[in-house]
Amino acid sequence: VQAVFRSNLSHLLDLMGSGKESLIFMKKRTKRLTAQWVLAAQRLAQKLGATWRDQKQILVHIGFLTEESGDVFSPRVLKGGPLGEMVQWADILAALYVLGHGLRVTVSLKELQSNLGVPPGRGSCPLTIPLPFDLIYTDYHGLQQMKQHMGLSFKKYRCRIRVIDTFGTEPAYNHEEYATLHGYRTNWGYWNLNPKQFMTMFPHTPDNSFMGFVSEELNETEKQLIKGGKASNMAVVYGKEASIWKLQGKEKFLGILNKYMEIHGTVYYESQRPPEVPAFVKNHGLLPQPEFQQLLRKAKLFIGFGFPYEGPAPLEAIANGCIFLQSRFSPPHSSLNHEFFRGKPTSREVFSQHPYAENFIGKPHVWTVDYNNSEEFEAAIKAIMTTQVDPYLPYEYTCEGMLERIHAYIQHQDFCTAPGPAPQGAHAPQSPFVLAPNATHLEWAQNASLTPGAWPPVNSLRAWLAVPGRACTDTCLDHGLICEPSFFPFLNSQDAFLKLQVPCDSTESEMNHLYPAFAQPGQECYLQKEPLLFSCAGSNTKYRRLCPCRDFRKGQVALCQGCL
Ligand code: UDP
Numbered sequence: 001v002q003a004v005f006r007s008n009l010s011h012l013l014d015l016m017g018s019g020k021e022s023l024i025f026m027k028k029r030t031k032r033l034t035a036q037w038v039l040a041a042q043r044l045a046q047k048l049g050a051t052w053r054d055q056k057q058i059l060v061h062i063g064f065l066t067e068e069s070g071d072v073f074s075p076r077v078l079k080g081g082p083l084g085e086m087v088q089w090a091d092i093l094a095a096l097y098v099l100g101h102g103l104r105v106t107v108s109l110k111e112l113q114s115n116l117g118v119p120p121g122r123g124s125c126p127l128t129i130p131l132p133f134d135l136i137y138t139d140y141h142g143l144q145q146m147k148q149h150m151g152l153s154f155k156k157y158r159c160r161i162r163v164i165d166t167f168g169t170e171p172a173y174n175h176e177e178y179a180t181l182h183g184y185r186t187n188w189g190y191w192n193l194n195p196k197q198f199m200t201m202f203p204h205t206p207d208n209s210f211m212g213f214v215s216e217e218l219n220e221t222e223k224q225l226i227k228g229g230k231a232s233n234m235a236v237v238y239g240k241e242a243s244i245w246k247l248q249g250k251e252k253f254l255g256i257l258n259k260y261m262e263i264h265g266t267v268y269y270e271s272q273r274p275p276e277v278p279a280f281v282k283n284h285g286l287l288p289q290p291e292f293q294q295l296l297r298k299a300k301l302f303i304g305f306g307f308p309y310e311g312p313a314p315l316e317a318i319a320n321g322c323i324f325l326q327s328r329f330s331p332p333h334s335s336l337n338h339e340f341f342r343g344k345p346t347s348r349e350v351f352s353q354h355p356y357a358e359n360f361i362g363k364p365h366v367w368t369v370d371y372n373n374s375e376e377f378e379a380a381i382k383a384i385m386t387t388q389v390d391p392y393l394p395y396e397y398t399c400e401g402m403l404e405r406i407h408a409y410i411q412h413q414d415f416c417t418a419p420g421p422a423p424q425g426a427h428a429p430q431s432p433f434v435l436a437p438n439a440t441h442l443e444w445a446q447n448a449s450l451t452p453g454a455w456p457p458v459n460s461l462r463a464w465l466a467v468p469g470r471a472c473t474d475t476c477l478d479h480g481l482i483c484e485p486s487f488f489p490f491l492n493s494q495d496a497f498l499k500l501q502v503p504c505d506s507t508e509s510e511m512n513h514l515y516p517a518f519a520q521p522g523q524e525c526y527l528q529k530e531p532l533l534f535s536c537a538g539s540n541t542k543y544r545r546l547c548p549c550r551d552f553r554k555g556q557v558a559l560c561q562g563c564l
Contacts, residue, residue: 063142
């Protein structure tokens with residue numbers, strides 16, 4: 001069946017159920033954004049023209065909202081607790097619905113069981129009836145629940161699951177045996193999924209799929225209006241919970257900021273002013289989302305104190321014409337040195353509060369400075385007050401961008417069909433790639449045949465040999481490209497090293513998430529034995545990694561030029 005774009009979201013609001021504070025928040029958001037979604041769908045429909053889109057039957061099981069997993073978020077919606085996850089789930093539901101797919105939403109174990117066809121009262125029967133869904137979107141909590149209650153069919157159908165996973169899961173942590181042997185075991189588990197089945201909130205490592213969320217987009221009139229109405233001396237602090245004001249040394253930089261600007265906060269409080277928030281700060285208390293947006297429209301500066309990490313609010317601020325000022329982390333925060341990241345299945349090093357804002361947006365919208373350096377901080381404040389910026393929203397965070405991306409994933413990502421055999425080393429009948437004319441990297445040979453339906457299309461492959469100690473994520477970015485893990489199989493051969501003129505004395509095949517790689521001292525080349533361990537993330541000074549990179553669309557890093 002062909003999927004048809006939908007322009008009326010009222011049925012979706014019914015599907016979302018009711019009762020919980022979190023669902024009320026999500027539904028309000030969906031209602032408010034309806035016009036934007038509908039407009040975006042019209043634009044995407046025009047762009048795609050006559051492209052066929054399969055209609056899928058989709059189950060969305062939001063595990064963290066179930067009582068069975070403790071639902072710690074719902075009671076905190078009105079108290080300054082994290083809202084980023086709810087923003088994202090609301091947007092995922094809206095996108096799937098607007099794209100025209102068949103949708104079921106569950107937020108309790110009972111609903112999950114009845115949708116999976118598990119008879120009530122039967123904890124985990126070996127369910128073997130056919131699964132009525134082509135795709136299941138869930139989170140780590142939901143994954144656990146499905147494993148417990150789907151019995152045997154969990155194994156059979158796990159390739160249909162997508163896990164919404166804010167911070168991402170790197171391949172080394174996902175592979176059970178490897179994680180266990182090499183100290184990558186975490187509380188989040190080692191599910192042996194295809195790493196692309198994990199979907200993140202920001203484009204972290206391309207080992208996972210980037211899901212994202214949306215921010216409201218302004219039209220030209222609104223943009224002009226906002227630019228005219230800015231109070232150049234008004235700052236809003238990022239953070240709804242009083243605890244973020246406990247930061248050490250904050251007196252110093254808050255004092256400096258207060259010399260130049262009027263400081264506003266939206267910190268939750270019960271009856272009296274939170275003692276952590278200094279008296280000179282105008283605290284509005286936690287605001288409903290539309291009122292928070294209004295505050296951002298007036299403000300010149302949105303300032304982060306270092307926590308929370310990587311939420312939606314800075315993107316909203318920038319979209320509403322604010323400049324975002326944040327602290328640089330030196331040394332970077334990671335699971336090795338920071339409580340928040342400890343036990344998360346990623347080795348990522350975070351160099352500022354909001355790496356996406358720093359790396360994908362940057363100046364003039366985003367300023368990343370050392371808050372311990374008073375001169376640097378003060379100079380930034382002064383410069384910001386006289387810097388004019390236009391409201392800005394990266395395409396991938398618009399409704400159209402999110403629809404485009406999810407459309408591409410749904411039509412092209414397939415983790416159920418076993419991949420066709422990749423060309424294997426010396427035995428490949430015809431090597432698919434050649435050394436580029438400047439002898440720096442490998443390119444897909446013009447006359448090599450393409451596997452029909454392979455996605456992303458392999459002719460966007462550019463393979464680079466990393467310098468020692470550099471990860472493939474960074475190596476590709478160094479060349480204006482993005483790492484594409486699905487291309488690893490094409491490089492995992494002696495032939496690839498040969499073509500790159502790497503002098504291998506010997507070649508071995510082992511399980512290691514850094515392979516394929518070249519180890520300089522022994523002139524040894526290593527191939528990857530376990531496809532699940534192909535990883536863009538990860539580095540070691542011992543190795544020069546062989547990295548599969550590809551191009552990407554401007555403002556849509558998840559998709560290559562030929563990906564739609
Ligand atoms: N927000 C809100 N009221 C406020 C401050 C923020 O509704 O007073 C919303 C904001 O619009 C954003 C969401 O809270 O969409 C999550 O923001 P944040 O970046 O703080 O991420 P979190 O840590 O909550 O996941």
